[in-house]
Amino acid sequence: MAYRRTDHVSARLADTRRRILNAARELVAEGGFSAAQMTEVARKAAVATGTLYRYFPSKEELCRQVFREVSAREMNLLVGIAQGEGSARERLDKALRTFATRAVRGRRLAYALLAEPVDVGLAEERGRFRRTHGEIFAGILEEGIASGEIAPLDVKIAAACIAGAIPTALIGPLAPQSHELEENADRVVDEIVHFCLAAVGAGQPHNKNNDLRRMTA
Structure with a gap:
């Protein structure tokens, strides 16, 4: 049987993605795109750097x-x-x-x-x-x-x-x-x-x- 995401899992994934984007936007607003380094975005979004790369490969x-x-x-x-x-x-x-x-x-x-x-x-x-x-x-x-x-x-x-x-x-x-x-x-x-x-x-x-x-x- 094919795996199907539950509503809870989908909501959690969407929330994590939103936190990452919000963190990146805040860093850009503070110091421009050059300030949005992946490690800094991960830290600000409170996710592991590896997790960040699963949402955004670059x-x-x-x-x-x-x-x-x-x-x-x-x-x-x-x-x-x-x-x-x-x-x-x-x-x-x-x-x-x-x-x-x-x-x-x-x-x-x-x-x-x-x-x-x-x-x-x-x-x-x-x-x-x-x-x-x-x-x-x-x-x-x-x-x-x-x-x-x-x-x-x-x-x-x-x-x-x-x-x-x-x-x-x-x-x-x-x-x-x-x-x-x-x-x-x-x-x-x-x-x-x-x-x-x-x-x-x-x-x-x-x-x-x-x-x-x-x-x-």
């Missing part, structure tokens, strides 16, 4: 799962904003501000996700993370163009630019050795939001008549 696989879970949580927040109430401009403003503000508040973890030098596997996760950001922004931009709040533009390119501009702007302020956010966190967020809105012509409500005048001038 540090890369463990860190990729941490990256996926943290980024999925952030993406879900932005998707909720994108699909929520308000004009396209208001939702774009809120999505940008939420992204930047959460990065500033979770500074060390955000730096790990956005800018820390990583191996190829994590770089792939980071690329997917950024592309998904772009897709969220693109959806809002399309609605803004349809409503006349945003001037016509290449939505795919504009969204990719926004998704790339935010991490790039935050690299310096989020860096562990930087002190910029200690006194200027609000200003950093405001400047990022202002720049991105202005870049897509959403700094102020868009008037379609302006496009006609420009084309016939």
